[in-house]
Amino acid sequence: xxxxxxxxxxxxxxALRAQSPADIAEGKATFRSNCAFCHGLTGTGGRGPAxxxxxxxHGSTDEELKNVVRNGVPGTTMPAFELLQPDDIDxxxxxxxxxxxxxxxxxxxxxxxxxxxxVYERNGCSGCHRIGSEGSVFGPDLTxxxxxxxxxxxxxxxxxxxxxxxxxxxxxxxxLRDGKRIRGIRINEDTFSVQLRETSQNFRMxxxxxxxxxxxxxxxxxxxxxKLAAADLQNLLAYLSSLREGSTGGGVRKPEEIR
Amino acid sequence: MKLVLGIILAATLSAxxxxxxxxxxxxxxxxxxxxxxxxxGAMRYRxxxxxxxxxxxxxxVEWMFQTGQTGAFxxxxxxxxxxxYISAANGQAFALDARxxxxxxxxxxxxxxxxxxxxxxxxxxxxxxxxxFMVTTDAHLIALDARTGKLVWQAEMAPYKKGQYFATxxxxxxxxxxxxxxxxxxxxIRGFIDAYDASTGKRAWRFxxxxxxxxxxxxxxxxxxxxxGGGATWMTGTFDPKLNTLFWGVGNxxxxxxxxxxxxxxLYTCSLVALDPDTGKLKWHYQFTPHDTHDWDANEVPMLxxxxxxGRQRKLVVQANRNAFFYVLDRETGEFxxxxxxxxxxxxxxxxxxxxxxxxxxxxxxxEGTHLCPGLGGATNWMAPTYNPETKLFYFSVREQCxxxxxxxxxxxxxxxxxxxxxxxxxxxKEWGLLKALDPLTGxxxxxxxxxxxxxxxxLSTAGGLIFTGDEDGYFLAFDARTGKxxxxxxxxxxHLVSAPITFMVAGRQYVSMPSGAVLLTFALPQSK
Numbered sequence: 001x002x003x004x005x006x007x008x009x010x011x012x013x014x015a016l017r018a019q020s021p022a023d024i025a026e027g028k029a030t031f032r033s034n035c036a037f038c039h040g041l042t043g044t045g046g047r048g049p050a051x052x053x054x055x056x057x058h059g060s061t062d063e064e065l066k067n068v069v070r071n072g073v074p075g076t077t078m079p080a081f082e083l084l085q086p087d088d089i090d091x092x093x094x095x096x097x098x099x100x101x102x103x104x105x106x107x108x109x110x111x112x113x114x115x116x117x118x119v120y121e122r123n124g125c126s127g128c129h130r131i132g133s134e135g136s137v138f139g140p141d142l143t144x145x146x147x148x149x150x151x152x153x154x155x156x157x158x159x160x161x162x163x164x165x166x167x168x169x170x171x172x173x174x175x176l177r178d179g180k181r182i183r184g185i186r187i188n189e190d191t192f193s194v195q196l197r198e199t200s201q202n203f204r205m206x207x208x209x210x211x212x213x214x215x216x217x218x219x220x221x222x223x224x225x226x227k228l229a230a231a232d233l234q235n236l237l238a239y240l241s242s243l244r245e246g247s248t249g250g251g252v253r254k255p256e257e258i259r
Numbered sequence: 260m261k262l263v264l265g266i267i268l269a270a271t272l273s274a275x276x277x278x279x280x281x282x283x284x285x286x287x288x289x290x291x292x293x294x295x296x297x298x299x300g301a302m303r304y305r306x307x308x309x310x311x312x313x314x315x316x317x318x319x320v321e322w323m324f325q326t327g328q329t330g331a332f333x334x335x336x337x338x339x340x341x342x343x344y345i346s347a348a349n350g351q352a353f354a355l356d357a358r359x360x361x362x363x364x365x366x367x368x369x370x371x372x373x374x375x376x377x378x379x380x381x382x383x384x385x386x387x388x389x390x391x392f393m394v395t396t397d398a399h400l401i402a403l404d405a406r407t408g409k410l411v412w413q414a415e416m417a418p419y420k421k422g423q424y425f426a427t428x429x430x431x432x433x434x435x436x437x438x439x440x441x442x443x444x445x446x447x448i449r450g451f452i453d454a455y456d457a458s459t460g461k462r463a464w465r466f467x468x469x470x471x472x473x474x475x476x477x478x479x480x481x482x483x484x485x486x487x488g489g490g491a492t493w494m495t496g497t498f499d500p501k502l503n504t505l506f507w508g509v510g511n512x513x514x515x516x517x518x519x520x521x522x523x524x525x526l527y528t529c530s531l532v533a534l535d536p537d538t539g540k541l542k543w544h545y546q547f548t549p550h551d552t553h554d555w556d557a558n559e560v561p562m563l564x565x566x567x568x569x570g571r572q573r574k575l576v577v578q579a580n581r582n583a584f585f586y587v588l589d590r591e592t593g594e595f596x597x598x599x600x601x602x603x604x605x606x607x608x609x610x611x612x613x614x615x616x617x618x619x620x621x622x623x624x625x626x627e628g629t630h631l632c633p634g635l636g637g638a639t640n641w642m643a644p645t646y647n648p649e650t651k652l653f654y655f656s657v658r659e660q661c662x663x664x665x666x667x668x669x670x671x672x673x674x675x676x677x678x679x680x681x682x683x684x685x686x687x688x689k690e691w692g693l694l695k696a697l698d699p700l701t702g703x704x705x706x707x708x709x710x711x712x713x714x715x716x717x718x719l720s721t722a723g724g725l726i727f728t729g730d731e732d733g734y735f736l737a738f739d740a741r742t743g744k745x746x747x748x749x750x751x752x753x754x755h756l757v758s759a760p761i762t763f764m765v766a767g768r769q770y771v772s773m774p775s776g777a778v779l780l781t782f783a784l785p786q787s788k
Contacts, residue, residue: 033628033665033681085675190732191711192748 027095030088034081043099045150047164048078052099055244057147065093077166109151109241111231116239119232123225128199132246138185138199139222140169146241154240158233161220171217172196174206182206185221189214276389276405277339279434283500290764292338295383295429296643297761299498300563303645304720305762309769310784311723315737315747321770321783322360326351329777331380335429335643335717336772336779338763339386343772344405345779346381346429350395354408358765360781364408368395371419382495382758383429385437387457392437394426400439400455412460416441416453422674424448429495433505433536436463440492444510444556447677450490452507452532454539464539468492468509468527476526484521487671489513490528494558494641499574502591504542505534506563506576510556514669516624517552517679524549529557531578533593543593545614547580552624553606553664554635554682555582560643562653563590564699577699579644579655581637584610585702599702601695602638602657605631624666624680634662634690635682636713643717643759645726646699650740653699654726658713660690694718694728694736696743706743717759719771727771729756735773735780749782751775 032041038048049057058068069089072080081089120126126135129142145154156163165171172186172194182204184196194214196204208214228236277293285291285298289306297303310318324345326332331348338344343357350368355361378396385392391405397419402411416439417424424443431438436454444450450468455461468490470476472483480488489512496507512521512528529548532541548555557580564575568587576590583604587597595614600607607616622631632638636658644655665680684690692710697703716729725746726738733754737747753776760773771782 029626029667029680032626033667033683037683083676083678189711190734191709191730192734 023091023094024098026088027091027093027098030084030092031095034084035092038077040150043096045148045153047166049148050150050153051096053147053150054100055147057144062093062097065096066090069093077168109238111234111236111238113235113239113242116232116235116237116242119228119236120239123228128222131243136199137201138197140166142240142243143246145243147244149240151237151241154237155233157222158225158228158236160224160226161222162218162224165220169221171219171221173215173217174204174211175213175215177210177212179212183217183221186216277386279387279432282387282432290338291340292336292761292763293386294337294431295335295385295495296497296560299500301497301560301643302562302564302648303643303718303759304647304722306722307762307764307769308722308724309764310721310725310762310771312725312739312746314784315723315725317784318737318747318749318771318782319785320749321781323781324353324355324360324362324779326353326777326779331378332774332777332779333380333382333427333758334774334779335383335759336761337384337386337391338761338765339405341765342405343763344384344386344391346384346393348378348380350381352384352391352393352403352408354391354405357763357770357781358768360779366403366408366410368397368399368401370395370397379425379442380427380757382427385430385432387432387437390457392430392432392457394428394430394439396425396427398424398426398441400426400430400437400453400460402437402457402460414455414460414462420674422446422676426493428493431495431498431505432457433498436536438496438505438507438536440494440496440507442491442493444489444491444493444513444554445515445676445678446674447487447489447513447671448491449486449488450492450509450528452492452496452505452534452539454536466532466534466539466541468532470526479523479526481520481522487513487677488521488525488528489515491556492558493556494560497561497563497576498536499563499590502574503536504590505536506561506590507532507534508556508558508561508578510558511554512551514671514677514679515552515554516664516682517666517669518550518623520668522550525551529555529582531557531561531576531588531593533590545586545588545593545595547578547584547586547616548582549615551582552666553582553622553631555580555633555637556640557581558641559639560641562644562646564646566700568596568700575699577653579639579653579657579697581633581640582606582616583633583638584616585653585697585699587699587702597702601697601702601704602693603632603659603661604638605661624664624682626665626667626680628663628665628683630661630663632661633658634660634684635664636660636662640715642715642757645718645720647720647726647740649722649724650696651698652696652705652740654694654696654718654720654728654740656714656716656718656728657693657695657707658690658715659692660684660713661688692731694726694738694743696726696740708738708743708745714756716756719760719762721762727760727762727773729760729773729775731755733775735760735775735782751778751780753778 043051128139188195285293326347343355352366354363401413454463469488491510512525530546598610669679692713694708696705712731
């Protein structure tokens with residue numbers, strides 16, 4: 001009788017363990033030193049996506065979340081946390097889950113998204129940004145920006161874009177020998193060469209020995225939209241926040257669709 | 260007839276094998292590269308001058324050898340009379356024709372299980388007599404017949420368990436022994452340096468780099484913390500045959516970033532130890548970073564130089580340490596002579612006259628994160644420096660990078676990482692790197708060449724007035740040793756050049772070799788037709 005009872009207790013313990021405060025606390029400690037830098041101390045997001053909305057960009061099962069932590073997300077700035085042990089990752093995921101508990105999914109954003117879309121079009125945002133298959137590849141792709149960025153970050157990105165310039169959108173000005181200046185987003189750079197993308201979306205590639213100067217811009221290439229009417233800004237934010245489900249080309253077409 | 264004679268001559272040479280005397284006099288064989296560092300003292304300078312500052316612009320790839328394994332290919336080849344020996348990451352070793360890159364034999368180690376243990380790097384081999392020696396990621400030392408690649412013996416340095424001891428370094432052959440160190444500084448191991456009988460594989464001695472409670476230095480560890488004290492010995496040491504002394508760098512204390520559980524200086528972590536190669540007995544030690552909590556291993560190359568120190572010829576050992584200070588010690592006594600910063604550092608006010616660092620306030624990792632320079636990767640690391648006796652300068656790769664160090668009390672679990680929390684890059688400014696030329700007598704910089712990213716590649720200097728090295732964007736580079744001007748480069752297509760170049764001669768032609776990605780690249784000047 002003793003053994004079955006013990007086993008039962010163990011099973012209970014294992015089930016409880018999945019959400020124990022101790023696990024959450026351990027997950028939080030790991031989160032603080034490994035994840036908070038991009039996702040914010042409480043998972044509200046920042047440079048990285050918000051993790052407290054109940055929405056996740058790359059799958060929402062525990063296994064998918066663990067996979068993202070373990071292996072990173074290719075093509076994004078999310079690195080692979082190979083040094084984390086499996087149960088550290090388990091606890092981080094438990095902590096991340098605890099962040100969205102009670103949030104009831106996405107909080108509604110004040111404003112009219114369809115009016116916001118007009119603000120987007122009126123201000124020529126698609127001259128630099130892309131949503132789905134429309135717009136320029138010069139600036140960040142906004143197809144799923146609502147899933148990836150918290151509202152505060154979006155607002156700041158519009159009114160003060162220089163507050164946080166992601167490394168992959170850093171601006172560079174190359175001064176040619178004749179004094180001509182070429183501005184663009186830095187795609188790659190080493191000690192001897194630099195590769196940019198102009199607003200025309202074209203590549204420009206230089207050997208540093210052949211130009212006069214390479215200037216690393218500290219400000220964003222995006223102008224600050226400080227003169228938007230409050231209602232326009234709110235509507236624009238509502239529109240951007242609504243961009244969650246679109247395809248960025250990563251999906252796999254099934255044979256029946258292709259046929 | 261001439262051809263046949265040549266073949267017989269070559270065969271006779273290799274049959275003699277590489278005696279201990281040949282290794283002692285390795286610098287008399289400028290065409291060869293007989294040890295990991297090229298000779299016992301690790302100067303990494305060769306009196307070869309076919310390739311010069313004037314003609315290096317014509318340097319081109321002569322051959323490439325594909326190991327088939329991307330990542331962690333960090334070998335430094337050995338070259339003996341036209342035969343090159345290299346190791347690769349997955350327990351493989353190869354012998355090649357050094358002129359053509361054509362394979363002579365291949366060995367593949369049998370690992371105990373299918374676990375992913377082969378991913379750690381292997382840094383090279385040792386040769387003695389007609390045998391070559393290498394370690395494997397499952398912590399074995401193996402001896403191969405240099406003529407066939409057949410396994411002669413293998414010795415277990417430590418019982419292999421996943422997430423514990425492993426081995427990566429190139430062994431060092433001294434007299435009739437093979438000296439090796441161990442890896443696992445982030446896994447709560449207790450480090451050691453071992454010597455094995457070259458003919459039988461029987462262990463001759465072991466020096467524990469972390470003393471037990473009852474041994475001298477045991478009182479520098481709180482309670483039982485010495486048992487998981489770290490002190491890995493993952494880089495090859497140097498050797499002075501006249502003083503009969505081994506010099507070996509010892510790694511970080513464990514757990515890396517949390518020191519409260521191991522209060523004390525934590526000997527002999529982050530130290531240089533001088534050992535008797537016959538017995539493994541400690542002659543002296545010098546600790547660069549007492550009670551380290553930033554993973555500042557002292558496994559950087561302890562280079563042996565004989566220089567005129569303030570009017571007196573002295574036998575010195577110099578090291579550019581991961582903690583951002585350049586050190587000069589007397590290698591007969593261990594006396595501290597110089598400790599001077601060569602890169603940005605925010606942890607020590609100075610090194611006092613006895614050689615002990617005087618700490619700045621608030622340098623300890625913390626739960627909230629502590630910003631400190633250099634970063635965890637160090638202001639330099641294991642990438643080999645070089646000394647050029649003509650310019651009298653010491654050249655090495657410098658990493659200008661800071662980190663935010665976090666800390667929380669860890670629990671030791673066998674087979675698990677034992678960091679004591681984490682670290683991340685500082686965002687206040689971007690990292691950059693330097694190739695630095697330093698006067699070892701003063702620690703003063705003579706020139707710098709600035710890289711966009713912090714490098715991981717070692718250096719080589721030659722009588723042609725050149726420094727060869729690599730950067731963190733995949734360029735293999737040649738510099739003018741006097742001026743620091745970049746004279747030649749080639750993009751090797753792998754962003755992470757982490758080994759060190761060598762140079763050698765076969766049949767009157769000078770070559771330079773450097774691994775990149777999965778490939779060993781070998782360069783030469785075009786041959787006149």
